[in-house]
Amino acid sequence: MAEVVIIGSGFAGLCMGIKLQQAGCEDFVILEKADDLGGTWRDNTYPGCACDIPSYLYSFSFEQNPRWTRMFAPWDEILAYLRHCADKYGIADKIRYGAEVTEAVFDEATGQWTVTVNGDETIETQSLVAGVGSLHRPKLPDFPGVDSFAGTTFHSAVWDHSVDLRGRNVAVIGTGASAIQFVPQIAPQVAQLDVYQRTPPWVTPKPDRAIGGWERRLHQRFPAGQRAIRNAIYWGLEGRGAGFAGSPKLMKGLELQAKRHLHKQVTDPELRAKLTPDYQIGCKRILISNDYYPALARPNVDLVTTPITRVTPTGVVTADGTERACDTIVLGTGFDVSANLTRMPILGKDGVDLADHWKRNGIGAHLGITVAGYPNLFLLVGPNTLLGHSSMVFMIEAQVRYVMQALHLLRRRNASYVEVREEVQERFVDTVQGELGSTVWQSGCTSWYLDAAGRNSTIWPEWTMSYWRRTRRLDPSDFAVVH
Numbered sequence: 513m514a515e516v517v518i519i520g521s522g523f524a525g526l527c528m529g530i531k532l533q534q535a536g537c538e539d540f541v542i543l544e545k546a547d548d549l550g551g552t553w554r555d556n557t558y559p560g561c562a563c564d565i566p567s568y569l570y571s572f573s574f575e576q577n578p579r580w581t582r583m584f585a586p587w588d589e590i591l592a593y594l595r596h597c598a599d600k601y602g603i604a605d606k607i608r609y610g611a612e613v614t615e616a617v618f619d620e621a622t623g624q625w626t627v628t629v630n631g632d633e634t635i636e637t638q639s640l641v642a643g644v645g646s647l648h649r650p651k652l653p654d655f656p657g658v659d660s661f662a663g664t665t666f667h668s669a670v671w672d673h674s675v676d677l678r679g680r681n682v683a684v685i686g687t688g689a690s691a692i693q694f695v696p697q698i699a700p701q702v703a704q705l706d707v708y709q710r711t712p713p714w715v716t717p718k719p720d721r722a723i724g725g726w727e728r729r730l731h732q733r734f735p736a737g738q739r740a741i742r743n744a745i746y747w748g749l750e751g752r753g754a755g756f757a758g759s760p761k762l763m764k765g766l767e768l769q770a771k772r773h774l775h776k777q778v779t780d781p782e783l784r785a786k787l788t789p790d791y792q793i794g795c796k797r798i799l800i801s802n803d804y805y806p807a808l809a810r811p812n813v814d815l816v817t818t819p820i821t822r823v824t825p826t827g828v829v830t831a832d833g834t835e836r837a838c839d840t841i842v843l844g845t846g847f848d849v850s851a852n853l854t855r856m857p858i859l860g861k862d863g864v865d866l867a868d869h870w871k872r873n874g875i876g877a878h879l880g881i882t883v884a885g886y887p888n889l890f891l892l893v894g895p896n897t898l899l900g901h902s903s904m905v906f907m908i909e910a911q912v913r914y915v916m917q918a919l920h921l922l923r924r925r926n927a928s929y930v931e932v933r934e935e936v937q938e939r940f941v942d943t944v945q946g947e948l949g950s951t952v953w954q955s956g957c958t959s960w961y962l963d964a965a966g967r968n969s970t971i972w973p974e975w976t977m978s979y980w981r982r983t984r985r986l987d988p989s990d991f992a993v994v995h
């Protein structure tokens with residue numbers, strides 16, 4: 513029996529653990545299916561992998577990191593930062609590795625969750641916090657013949673470092689945030705690189721720079737300075753993020769900047785035409801890069817825009833009948849956002865699996881955190897709390913603060929369980945869906961933000977500061993408190 517079980521040891525799970533520890537709650541465990549902590553920053557190790565959010569923002573507000581060496585931190589520095597946090601805040605011992613949650617069942621009579629680990633062990637807990645991430649399960653394309661390919665295939669999120677790409681003929685499928693980071697890294701090494709683009713991304717310049725030794729020493733001595741930079745960048749991004757939802761002027765400015773960037777970096781008019789997006793900027797995630805376009809302009813790189821029809825044992829065939837030979841296929845095809853939480857059965861009050869509940873009623877949770885019918889279950893990075901263009905760490909901290917209040921309510925009232933009222937959840941979901949209808953994310957393109965029916969149950973449509981305000985104080989009247 514544990515008071516709290518946390519699933520996942522990425523930013524979300526670690527933050528939850530740290531806050532519990534700080535509040536004096538020792539009775540919790542973090543279950544991690546892998547053999548290391550770090551979530552997405554443990555898994556994504558592809559060449560050039562880095563955060564596209566400034567490093568000053570991509571850290572906990574309570575633990576500034578004076579060790580960042582760049583404005584946009586590489587994955588290994590972020591992973592080292594997370595390890596540092598787990599050690600410094602004394603929660604490393606709370607993590608159980610190789611422990612995959614395979615089922616969770618709520619018992620209304622006891623107000624407890626029974627969590628099954630690796631299919632055979634069970635742990636009873638009063639509260640269950642899911643920090644399972646969202647961009648985690650690779651989405652693999654199902655082109656005819658894909659399994660017949662005789663060469664090597666791997667997804668960017670499970671990069672096969674044993675494959676030496678030097679001198680190889682490589683096909684990259686996908687041109688999203690991941691691909692535009694690794695394409696410039698592998699292009700100079702390979703013999704031939706074919707980049708298969710289905711939709712051209714909007715790309716703006718990356719305001720990256722090294723953070724010099726003197727600057728890092730300064731941050732170490734005067735953490736307040738680092739906090740000031742963090743706040744300044746934050747408010748800059750905040751304006752940018754909010755603009756995506758509403759300001760055509762800001763969108764126009766960004767579009768102009770992206771077009772200028774393309775014009776400056778790609779001189780070949782044919783290549784430039786292929787790279788010019790035909791949908792509204794911001795509809796998909798806007799990418800930032802200074803080296804992607806130059807990589808595509810290399811003589812050993814071809815941008816293929818004819819749709820892929822099948823894969824043969826020796827290469828990739830496109831709709832015009834051309835087969836382009838390759839010996840390695842790298843999939844930069846993104847993630848299945850819906851598959852994470854609903855992959856394991858989570859049976860609520862009426863024994864209904866959360867996946868079925870959401871299939872029937874639409875995906876939704878009050879503040880993205882708590883679902884009627886699933887008492888004492890708290891989601892981190894849940895529905896409609898992802899961001900297109902600012903730091904998720906900020907959202908995670910707001911969510912953890914809210915969950916801490918819910919746990920406090922449970923203790924204070926000596927309750928068996930707390931359950932968000934259905935009407936409260938409905939009101940929240942309706943508001944968010946109403947706001948999303950008029951945003952750029954629903955302006956006609958396809959993206960991982962939208963499900964097959966075109967509904968957006970991933971993105972937070974308002975300012976991040978407004979989310980922070982909404983989650984600041986838990987209103988006990990939003991919940992049924994059951995003894």
Ligand code: N01
Pocket residue numbers: 562563564565647653654685686687688689690691709710711797820844845846847958959960
């Ligand atoms: O995945 P994506 P990603 N045939 O879904 C194409 C985060 N991230 O891994 O646009 C052909 O963006 C697809 O084409 P289209 C970030 O939130 C963060 O790159 O659908 N092509 C697209 O080009 C990001 O948004 C960081 O037409 C197919 C690409 O594959 C999210 O992760 C860094 C295809 C997929 O792009 C995902 O990024 C990296 C098919 N069947 C990533 N299926 C940070 O720095 C898909 N595509 C924080």
